[in-house]
Amino acid sequence: MPYVANARMYSVNPPAAAAWKDLFGWLARGSGVDLDIIDHAFPLPLADLWARNDLACAFMCGFPFMLAAHRPRPVVAPVPTKAAIRGRPVYVTRLVVRADSPFHTIEDTFDGRLGYTVADSHSGYNALRHHLLPYFLQRGAKLYRESIGPLTTPRRVIEALLTGAIDVGPLDGYALDLMQHHQPELTSDIRVVATTDPAPIPFLVAAPGCPDEIVAILQATLATFADAPACAGLRERLRLDAFAPVAVEDYGLMTRWDAEVRAAGYPQPA
Structure with missing residues (x-):
């Protein structure tokens, strides 16, 4: 069969x-x-x-x-x-912004609009929450004025960034490497401002x-x-x-x- x-x-x-x-x-x-x-x-x-x-x-x-x-x-x-730990089946989430945005660190994006993929995604939701948790605990309040999703796919995260619908969004690091390999023009469209801890x-x-x-x-x-x-x-x-x-x-x-x-x-x- x-x-x-x-x-x-x-x-x-x-x-x-x-x-x-x-x-x-x-x-x-x-x-x-x-x-x-x-x-x-x-x-x-x-x-x-x-x-x-x-x-x-x-x-x-x-x-x-x-x-x-x-x-x-x-x-x-x-x-x-480009595994986060060479030779291991691991990856990271890249938190990205538009290349022409004024943001250079993740803290710069606070009070803006945050995108996410879907609630059962690790790279697009779970790793994002883990990375932002220390900032949330330090501030004791919401970090962003809007949380926009589900955007579902990495491609739609990039589209939301480029159209200005969101200010920052998460991308599976391996997916991003694949996209940039086949579409090198993306390198001039978006910019990484933070990277999460590695995960399987x-x-x-x-x-x-x-x-x-x-x-x-x-x-x-x-x-x-x-x-x-x-x-x-x-x-x-x-x-x-x-x-x-x-x-x-x-x-x-x-x-x-x-x-x-x-x-x-x-x-x-x-």
Whole structure:
């Protein structure tokens, strides 16, 4: 039977989406698993993708994974070329502003308009709250006059910045690297004013009922990605060095951060 593959979370522009489709094509040939590479673009809910019974490979953020009552099966985690800790499957959130804005630090943006992606996102919500918590505790009051969202995707965060709908917004650091690699003009459009602490990166998952042998052969094939000569171009196009085993216990950091901000009375970034 065919299984579904999708890289919506990191299909940040057409060149990146094409590279992920090529990666899944290589994976299907190398593993012998029949992969149906589907589109599942915004505004379709990611939760519907993660709930598919025929899912074999789709990116899932660690925060909703940890919160899920019925978790999908972890497959592998990507190791970005610009990983926050070299050689590790980790990432950061970049807090960005328009390049021509007067803001140069995160404190400069206070009392402005803050964007966020969606409440079950780590990079676009949970990490943002964690980073802002010390400032909230110091001030003892809201940091921003408006909290605008859900913007859902990194692309829509950038659009909101460029149209002036928000003053600052969070971007998944790996997604930003992919976007800037394929659209270098973005470097002159936006500017990073702060970076969060590192966290475990979103990873590929399969349906809870995906057979052991299918998960195992996908893991074994993706483990060869780092050294496969046929993947040299893909490694460059995807800004990706390797795939690593998923250490589920590491993702507990996300629920700890969530508990900390809630206990401090700062459940929503604003």
